[in-house]
Amino acid sequence: MPAISRKVVPYEYSYLCDSCKGGMMTCIGEKTEAGFPHKCVICSHKADLKAEYPHIEYYGEDEPPAL
Numbered sequence: 696m697p698a699i700s701r702k703v704v705p706y707e708y709s710y711l712c713d714s715c716k717g718g719m720m721t722c723i724g725e726k727t728e729a730g731f732p733h734k735c736v737i738c739s740h741k742a743d744l745k746a747e748y749p750h751i752e753y754y755g756e757d758e759p760p761a762l
């Protein structure tokens with residue numbers, strides 16, 4: 696099989712704090728049954744999230760992201 700390539704576009708996904716509405720949530724540990732532990736960089740509010748933030752996903756140019 697030959698190697699193939701295609702052009703992709705990176706999308707950065709961040710999660711804003713539910714408490715102060717302005718801080719970015721950053722992952723502070725390993726995934727648990729509750730999710731990925733995160734902490735707000737501004738108010739230190741903690742939350743378990745379904746994915747790790749911030750993170751980057753790549754999509755094909757003709758394949759727009761779902762979110």
Ligand SMILES: [Zn+2]
Nearest residue numbers: 712715735738
């Ligand atoms: Zn906050």
